[in-house]
Amino acid sequence: MLSISFGEEAANYRPVSDCVLKAVPFILNLKPKDNGIPKTLSYFMRLIVRKLF
Numbered sequence: 001m002l003s004i005s006f007g008e009e010a011a012n013y014r015p016v017s018d019c020v021l022k023a024v025p026f027i028l029n030l031k032p033k034d035n036g037i038p039k040t041l042s043y044f045m046r047l048i049v050r051k052l053f
Contacts, residue, residue: 003010 006013
């Protein structure tokens with residue numbers, strides 16, 4: 001999708017496989033208590049960054 005939207009500029013972004021390695025475990029760890037809580041991309045990214053550092 002990035003290549004469609006950004007053309008050659010897409011090469012400057014992380015590969016999808018890198019994002020998947022971080023996003024899938026997070027998504028699989030969502031619990032019923034998380035239901036109804038807004039989870040935006042920026043929310044996910046903050047959590048991922050916290051776990052990385």
